[in-house]
Amino acid sequence: MKRILKGVATAGILALALTGITAGSSSAASKKLIVVGFAQTGSESGWRAANTLSMKAAFSKANGFKLIFNAADNKPEAQIAAVHSFINQRVNAIVIAAVVETGWDNVLKEAKAAKIPVFLEDRTISSAPSLYATWLGDNFLKEGTTAGLWAKQMVGTTPTNMVVIEGTTGSAPAIDRATGFNAAIKGSPIVTLDSQTGNFTRAGGKTVMEGFLQKYPKKIQLLFAQNDDMGLGALDAIKAAGLIPGKDIKIVTIDGTHDGLTALSQGEFNYVVECNPLLGAGVASLVKAVLAGKSVPKANTALDGAFDQAQATAALPTRKY
Numbered sequence: 001m002k003r004i005l006k007g008v009a010t011a012g013i014l015a016l017a018l019t020g021i022t023a024g025s026s027s028a029a030s031k032k033l034i035v036v037g038f039a040q041t042g043s044e045s046g047w048r049a050a051n052t053l054s055m056k057a058a059f060s061k062a063n064g065f066k067l068i069f070n071a072a073d074n075k076p077e078a079q080i081a082a083v084h085s086f087i088n089q090r091v092n093a094i095v096i097a098a099v100v101e102t103g104w105d106n107v108l109k110e111a112k113a114a115k116i117p118v119f120l121e122d123r124t125i126s127s128a129p130s131l132y133a134t135w136l137g138d139n140f141l142k143e144g145t146t147a148g149l150w151a152k153q154m155v156g157t158t159p160t161n162m163v164v165i166e167g168t169t170g171s172a173p174a175i176d177r178a179t180g181f182n183a184a185i186k187g188s189p190i191v192t193l194d195s196q197t198g199n200f201t202r203a204g205g206k207t208v209m210e211g212f213l214q215k216y217p218k219k220i221q222l223l224f225a226q227n228d229d230m231g232l233g234a235l236d237a238i239k240a241a242g243l244i245p246g247k248d249i250k251i252v253t254i255d256g257t258h259d260g261l262t263a264l265s266q267g268e269f270n271y272v273v274e275c276n277p278l279l280g281a282g283v284a285s286l287v288k289a290v291l292a293g294k295s296v297p298k299a300n301t302a303l304d305g306a307f308d309q310a311q312a313t314a315a316l317p318t319r320k321y
């Protein structure tokens with residue numbers, strides 16, 4: 001996490017507190033639509049699908065917006081090209097869910113020169129905060145810490161070999177979740193045998209886990225997958241190797257998607273840390289506030305929980321994503 005987080009607010013509270021112009025306010029319909037360019041990472045995971053749905057629902061015509069949506073297939077250069085295009089189209093505001101932290105300075109300076117405010121949703125970037133209006137997302141460092149603390153207490157004093165399937169290399173969640181997790185397990189008998197990126201996808205998780213199982217036969221007792229989807233992909237590899245996930249290999253993941261909580265409820269995962277993707281309403285309120293000349297916190301954090309098996313089973317019937 002590249003900046004000190006100020007103001008802890010859920011997206012919901014933010015949507016109500018910031019502007020008083022709630023999504024769907026009647027005056028919005030009679031006003032000129034706010035044209036917003038949204039540069040999404042791609043469609044790599046169940047979390048991302050829920051985030052995209054949330055953003056499209058919030059940036060609707062009924063809420064006073066015209067949304068120009070671009071999904072960059074997790075290609076940083078394609079995402080930057082999309083932002084250039086939004087600037088050329090002279091949109092009123094730009095929202096970015098950045099694939100990776102770096103490489104943003106030039107295009108953000110171009111947006112600033114064009115007087116188009118930029119809003120970060122989901123992932124943070126390493127550019128100076130003066131180059132964007134605000135960020136709304138989840139605390140990845142805390143998610144990693146929560147997962148690591150669970151792993152540390154779970155192993156107790158038992159020497160444990162762990163493998164890690166990382167998210168997209170250079171992305172804020174991959175960097176910060178690893179930092180939080182590794183700090184939390186310090187002093188524990190957990191040994192990290194290997195750590196590789198699965199790019200936040202199920203296919204990536206399966207391929208990486210297959211490699212780990214070949215390289216470390218019968219030596220792996222714990223898997224930390226930095227999102228549910230890579231953990232779900234790893235399940236296929238673990239079962240194909242004749243092992244029982246959740247028993248032979250304990251699994252901790254991050255996101256809290258429906259499929260992740262289902263695997264936890266069925267005992268195939270052992271612990272899941274939540275990362276709330278329903279950020280659309282909060283981001284839409286921030287856009288309206290800034291365009292209305294109001295000041296907003298530079299960082300706005302969604303609150304996340306964590307689940308054991310019983311909590312997952314209880315949460316599933318009413319889960320929104």
Ligand code: GZL
Nearest residue numbers: 044045047048122173200227
């Ligand atoms: C986290 C988000 C990550 C999720 C993945 O906020 O950026 O990207 O953990 C998603 O599932 O692909």
